Amino acid sequence: MTNVKIRNLVKKYGDVYALNKIDLDIKDGELFILLGPSGCGKSTTLFSIAGLIKPEEGEIWFGDKLVTSADKKYCKRPQERNIAMVFQDYAIYPHMTVFKNIAFPLQVQNKSKEEIKKKVIETAKSLEIEELLERKPKQLSGGQRQRVALARAIVREPNVFLMDEPLSNLDAKLRVFARAELKRLHKKLGITTIYVTHDQIEAMSMGNTIAILNEGKLEQVDTPNKIYDFPKNIFVARFIGSPPMNMLEGDLKKENGKMYLNLGFMDYLLPNNLLKLNDKNLKELILGIRPEDVLISTEQLNNSVKATIDIIEPMGREFEIHLVLDGKLIICVTRKIENLKIGNELYLTFNDKKIHLFDKETKENIYYLFKQ
Ligand SMILES: Nc1ncnc2c1ncn2[C@@H]1O[C@H](COP(=O)(O)OP(=O)(O)OP(=O)(O)O)[C@@H](O)[C@H]1O
Ligand SMILES: [Mg+2]
Numbered sequence: 001m002t003n004v005k006i007r008n009l010v011k012k013y014g015d016v017y018a019l020n021k022i023d024l025d026i027k028d029g030e031l032f033i034l035l036g037p038s039g040c041g042k043s044t045t046l047f048s049i050a051g052l053i054k055p056e057e058g059e060i061w062f063g064d065k066l067v068t069s070a071d072k073k074y075c076k077r078p079q080e081r082n083i084a085m086v087f088q089d090y091a092i093y094p095h096m097t098v099f100k101n102i103a104f105p106l107q108v109q110n111k112s113k114e115e116i117k118k119k120v121i122e123t124a125k126s127l128e129i130e131e132l133l134e135r136k137p138k139q140l141s142g143g144q145r146q147r148v149a150l151a152r153a154i155v156r157e158p159n160v161f162l163m164d165e166p167l168s169n170l171d172a173k174l175r176v177f178a179r180a181e182l183k184r185l186h187k188k189l190g191i192t193t194i195y196v197t198h199d200q201i202e203a204m205s206m207g208n209t210i211a212i213l214n215e216g217k218l219e220q221v222d223t224p225n226k227i228y229d230f231p232k233n234i235f236v237a238r239f240i241g242s243p244p245m246n247m248l249e250g251d252l253k254k255e256n257g258k259m260y261l262n263l264g265f266m267d268y269l270l271p272n273n274l275l276k277l278n279d280k281n282l283k284e285l286i287l288g289i290r291p292e293d294v295l296i297s298t299e300q301l302n303n304s305v306k307a308t309i310d311i312i313e314p315m316g317r318e319f320e321i322h323l324v325l326d327g328k329l330i331i332c333v334t335r336k337i338e339n340l341k342i343g344n345e346l347y348l349t350f351n352d353k354k355i356h357l358f359d360k361e362t363k364e365n366i367y368y369l370f371k372q
Pocket of ligand 1: 018036037038040
């Protein structure tokens with residue numbers, strides 16, 4: 001077990017920054033998630049930690065041991081790092097049985113036959129593949145093959161686990177199951193695990209800490225709840241949550257000692273503690289509100305505005321309602337839609353404890369500072 005520290009990591013491909021000054025602190029025994037859209041640098045980060053990529057700048061530490069240093073032109077070889085990897089396109093040996101596949105890393109370590117057998121069976125049991133030990137990979141489903149790859153990584157008892165979308169080949173139902181299984185396994189083994197995904201739900205449900213990457217840069221590193229409730233900027237706010245946060249542009253306005261945001265269709269009264277905003281020389285803001293914090297009513301309320309129902313989508317447990325006002329679309333998620341129909345008019349208001357305010361220019365969440 002070990003903690004991993006990354007400092008100022010830079011990796012370029014031609015003119016493209018795959019990683020642009022990344023700093024990360026991954027605690028000993030943590031399940032740490034790297035999340036972001038395709039091409040944001042997740043695999044590059046993982047390959048750098050594994051020692052498969054040499055960065056142009058920066059350092060990587062495993063505990064108090066320096067394993068990568070661009071300055072010192074030092075990059076410890078992957079096989080000397082005691083890491084285990086499960087990658088997007090995991091490769092299990094097609095000519096070997098499942099047993100031999102899982103046993104392989106232990107044979108390389110010259111473990112005794114009895115020890116190998118014990119370990120393989122124990123691991124296969126924990127992943128529920130012990131019935132498959134004599135089969136060859138081509139006789140397995142995609143999900144089973146993925147679990148063999150996991151088992152082969154686990155038997156090594158590495159210092160650090162690196163997983164790059166290890167569940168991407170599983171169907172939706174098996175994925176939920178495998179996710180829970182991985183979490184349980186992590187708890188049991190307590191091995192520092194760095195887990196890459198582009199699936200926000202997977203990230204939110206699995207991780208202790210999530211790092212969100214975008215175009216090679218870190219946008220936010222926080223717990224799942226903090227990322228959801230206090231997104232640092234518009235990118236994070238829109239990336240996490242489905243349907244995404246509504247974003248409404250407006251101008252800041254002070255009147256009779258109160259602050260409003262002129263949204264065009266209404267002057268939205270801002271909470272009192274935001275009066276300080278005036279000192280910040282801000283003008284154009286973006287109000288963010290999650291669909292579940294858009295409240296609807298058939299009666300007019302304080303700070304409410306009339307909107308028309310455009311679409312009602314049943315989502316199972318809830319309904320997604322698309323509302324239109326002043327040519328703008330606002331999505332609301334609610335559990336009750338009694339007597340509501342497309343074309344109806346109703347009043348909507350925002351739960352003002354849940355609003356977010358972003359500076360239009362910097363895209364940063366300015367309200368974040370007030371709430372913390
Ligand atoms: N060998 C390479 N040569 C040139 N560019 C590369 C190379 N590998 C990665 N890149 C570029 O670096 C950036 C980051 O790639 P990376 O593979 O880390 O993305 P990712 O976040 O893992 O994406 P995905 O979710 O699609 O796997 C991308 O713009 C990619 O095109
Ligand atoms: Mg990748």
